[in-house]
Amino acid sequence: MSTSVSMASVRQPAAPAPSKQERSGARAPWPLLLPALLLFIAVVVVPLAMTVLLSFHNWGQYTGIQFVITLKNWQEIWSDPYFYEMFARTFRIAGLATIIAAVFGAPEAYILNRMRAPWKGFFLLIILGPLLISVVARTLGWALLFGGNNGLVNKALMTIGLIDAPIPFMFTETGVVIALAHVMMPFMVLSVWAALQRVDPQIENAALSLGAGPMTIMRRIILPQIMPGVLSGGIIVFALSASAFATPSIIGGRRLKVAATLAYDEFLNTLNWPLGAAVAVLLLVALVLIIVGSNALIERRYSEVFR
Amino acid sequence: MSFLELNGVCKRFGDHVAVEDINLSVTKGEFISLLGPSGCGKTTTLQMIAGFVDPSAGAICLNGRDLGSVKPSKRGLGIVFQSYALFPHMTAAENIAFGLEMRGVPRAERELRVRDALVMVGLDGYADRHPRRMSGGQQQRVALARALVIKPDVLLLDEPLSNLDAKLREDMQIELRQIQRSIGTTTVLVTHDQTEAMALSDRIVVMSKGRIEQIGTPHETYEKPASAFVSQFLGKTNEFPGEVDRHAASPRLVAGSCHWPAPAGVTGPVTVTVRPEKVGFGGETHNGLKARITNRIFQGNHWLFQCETECGPAIVVRQNTGEAQPTEGENVRLVWRAEDMGVRPRGAGR
């Protein structure tokens, strides 16, 4: 899986509308746009269309890809409980990772925001920096920490007496969820952090002066204002977790398949490209629906905060 | 003969009309101001002259040549923007030299002219400063020098002084006027500040809602406003309802309990206007509006009185000459000379 994807772009218009001193005209400045547009049509639109088409092709062990139009792959995904199981696992893992990221990331962003000058910058670097470190290296770290039944995490937990017997992390959903939450955490912190930057720093003092206690301020003043940040961060984290590849592959191993790793398997091991394409297209469609849907919901609910 | 001419110029943005049927001719060397409230289309008009906005209709001619097909970069106009729009990555001298470079002026001459321009705006010694390290007034001067150094046919100024504090603004007004006089560049200034327009211009174009309300010298527009809008926009004005009675023995103008000989050309209900500084206080026997002083405010070189008259509220401004002035609550008569009074049919004028 890659750290680069992010979904918030769905919500915002690409850029503020140009200033009013514009030489306005409804015709697009084609000379500037055409190179990029042609590039995208040739290397994004066409390949995606080919992939969708591929998912309707037939495949046989000995015949390879057959250029006929068939619903066979889609029927297989629809009827085989294996795929249902796999997609359920994918979204379950993504959902849990999102919840963990929100529950820990949001308070941390708040704490960070209250820190003073040198520390604030320092810890921001520490927490957001991993975003730029290769996801393979970060996941390798978790593999070392989990490392079988007597991994470091288990040793530490048993030493402080939190658990009696080692918990299996490697090759389990628990392990994948923890590692994914770690990989995605910076997105959540960043998102909540951005929301906090829009909060008037005097607002807590205003609430204090009106007689509100710390808990009331948190619940009535701060939380409502950072909620849009938590939710849009949640969308990013969910979408990225659901399409994650490297982390589930390394921590989950060969047996614990999620959508991305299954598609990879179909393509590079089984060589059943049409079926792999169908899984990938289904993942894409499901994610787009979830993102667009929840964006619309958040937008409606928090329209006044976003404005 | 007019030098810069706008003929029936219109600009629509979608179905919003920003500028409607502007006709204006500016003679060579003239300093003209476009004056009007925010959003009345001043900037749009200026940008059409500059070529950054294409008119929806009408034509703009410079020196007899239609500018319609001339690109902004070829119009040879000097522009000073409200934000100054200095190139932040170039020094003051580089900023000023830019236009000369574009004209292919050789380096030696360029340096000479840049130095002269800096001296002209009083910034010699600032050649190598970057705009970010200059004060607002200094940046403003660089912008002016940059526009003037190319010897433009017309200088266009879009609220060039609005970012400066009051004191500096006054100084720059005087300086701007001096520089413009000495080099004689035809200048169009956009402003919403009426004192600025009066202080600087040969003629003022008063605009409202995309239309021209009046064109005239500062004195004309102030003393003989063509419409209610102009008289209200240029300084404060008292307005009273009145009536021209042509059936009486001698035709006369009545407002409240006073009357004057009827002015020519109007009849029926009218609005009487008079500037606050033209109003004086008279005794019970004078031909004046009955009034009571509700507020007396001392403002240094003058007094400001708010009065409740028999025809509605009014304000009076009196020079502080040291004479005794009426006090709050006093009953007075407001008097003025008939020639200081404006009369227009009621409901006329936008």
Place this chain on the structure above:
Amino acid sequence: MSRNGSLALIFHTVFVIFMVAPIVVVCLVAFTPEGYLSLPTNGFSLRWFRTIADYPEFINAFWVSLWIGAVSSVIALLFAVPAALAIARHQFRGREALSALFLSPLMIPHVVLGIAFLRFFTQTGLSGTFVALLISHVIVVFPFALRLTLAAATGMDRSVEMAAVSLGANSWTLFRRVTLPLILPGVVSGWALAFIQSFDEVTMTVFLAAPGIETLPVRMFLYIQDNIDPLVTSVSASVIVITMLALILLDRFYGLERVLAGHSDRGR
């Protein structure tokens, strides 16, 4: 040190440990003197860093990553800068749709992109080539190049450009002497962010890699699939250190927050 209570500080400490633990562990294990995975309890050793030299495929993959990252970011910018200027400056029909298209590689899971590119390049006979890898990376980093350029272009005072035009500058001079210098910080950080994206990309690249033209993360991933040994930790540690250095430089010169703001797309 802050206005946080002690409970908050305990939470913060645990959180920071959680965030850095896997990274620190990788770096520590890389220094083990033993022949197997273990913490360096009996002194530090550089033996596993020296061993990297015996595996030319890692060195080679590193150079491929560097090249792909640098070149694809430049190519992406060549396409993105004009597009960003058009989108920032002009109001036209389909503007929203077009920018959505240009940002779509952010929306599409990389596994889907990988599959689409694999299919596309196989059909066009380019599969397994350096060119295919390069083109696919141009697409993946394009949104980052676009966003940061777009932010710089929209933040720019338009009247500065009008001033240049009124002084007689033609389109090319305008771009070279005024527009480009003013958006340069955005363009440079767009390049840096695009480079990092390309350098870290693994999910899509794993579909396109072929022996000899695989990037470092892909080589590491494929190696880990077979077995985890101290060698891959020392490679990872090197990558982490290089990234950290780049990060600190970027923070010094540009501000990490600004770069990351572009990263997560939070433009507002």
